[in-house]
Amino acid sequence: MTVNNVMLDAPAFCRIPFSRMRNLKITLAYDGTDFCGWQVQPDAPSIQGAVASAIGRVAGEKVLPQGSGRTDAGVHALAQVATFPLESVIPAANLVIALNDLLPSAVRVLECVEAPADFHARKSAVAKTYRYRMYRGDICPPFLARYVWHYPYPLDFAAMSEASRLIEGEHDFTSFAAVDPERGKDEPVPSVRTVFSSRWVQQDQEFLYEIRGNGFLHHMVRNLVGTFLLVGKSTLKPEDVTRILAAHDRSAAGATAPASGLCLVNVEY
């Protein structure tokens, strides 16, 4: 059907000149405790779903924001980045206010800016930083419990610190990667990543692990922390980490540390 030569029954994107489709970049902080993770899932509250729903209500457009990467259930973010297309002319600054009005208080939009058309939250990322918090005191304050792994038993900090340095550089991290349930078996994941820095620091009652790299495999940071824990307990020696890397075998490494301690700190472009 046409009216004044405009096809009214064409899909929405046909009616909008490409130059009018905006590419928006949002930065998000979230407490992941009560979510099934970043990725939208049927019948479970996800960060991606909450943001998509808020955008839908504000702009009347159905979009699925693409994150810099998925965070697992219970994992937090200080500055996750996502991109999405939008036709609406609502100013980016107003979008921050409108989305925060609708989102649960556990999810906040910190910033929203116009991005170049070819910018993509995941594909354009050059580095990401994650932090893992381990609470070392005997009794974990209830106000921290959602954001740390409470581990009050003896640990050799110097050994953990030494081990953490051994994964810096370019390596095949297969030994630290969980099988990703979202990917088919016929879709192998390239497992080589570059870790720019990997450090443990002590602060107040916590051991903090911070890792910056060009990309991370599924559960990689939590599996590294679980392995450094074995070094801290003297079950492994620091140099065993090099052997585990070389094994290319998930069963060579330690258990997956709890999600609560992990936080995506920032994404660099």
Next chain:
Amino acid sequence: MTVNNVMLDAPAFCRIPFSRMRNLKITLAYDGTDFCGWQVQPDAPSIQGAVASAIGRVAGEKVLPQGSGRTDAGVHALAQVATFPLESVIPAANLVIALNDLLPSAVRVLECVEAPADFHARKSAVAKTYRYRMYRGDICPPFLARYVWHYPYPLDFAAMSEASRLIEGEHDFTSFAAVDPERGKDEPVPSVRTVFSSRWVQQDQEFLYEIRGNGFLHHMVRNLVGTFLLVGKSTLKPEDVTRILAAHDRSAAGATAPASGLCLVNVEY
């Protein structure tokens, strides 16, 4: 029925010499967000119920710990105090560990000590301190949202500070007291309390209100904060607080501030 002259069907307390009944004092920290408050209620998770259930599982005794006072749904505590009788000889220090193993991570036993027989968490208290946190930044970090009232609009801090000082001393606080649904109409509450100190301070992105007094009426701190807010907005002048105190009328004061910002800081004996 008697065996060797011992009545086996007597109630439990008859079989235990009074000298063997311990009076235990526990200090608790909790994130009240997901609880219906301190007081046990049918079909709703309460702090008192969680602690009673943990004691029951550890010691096999059915006791209901008596708190220094009830905290409302969503209100937190850094050091709530409760007392309960116990027959079990389990050492107090072990009880801390055993209870924390069973309690949800949002509730922690910080200390457990033997108290004199006549010590009572509520009746023996001589002073309590509450703190109210108001977050003033434009965007409230999701990691603080459970513990503050997010109020980003303009407020006159100096006026709020001046008003807060006017309630120090002994006053009838009827204007700031909610009707207590737990008390019968025939059971009037004496409404005179002494406030030892009442102060607003600014810290980082927050306005913090701290009040220390010999006792608090139902919703009293939250109603005071709601009234100081009206002073901060210039709806009221600081000296109006004196008029509101004198009115002995709840409708003269401001609205009840949200529970999330309130925390019982400590109890003095």
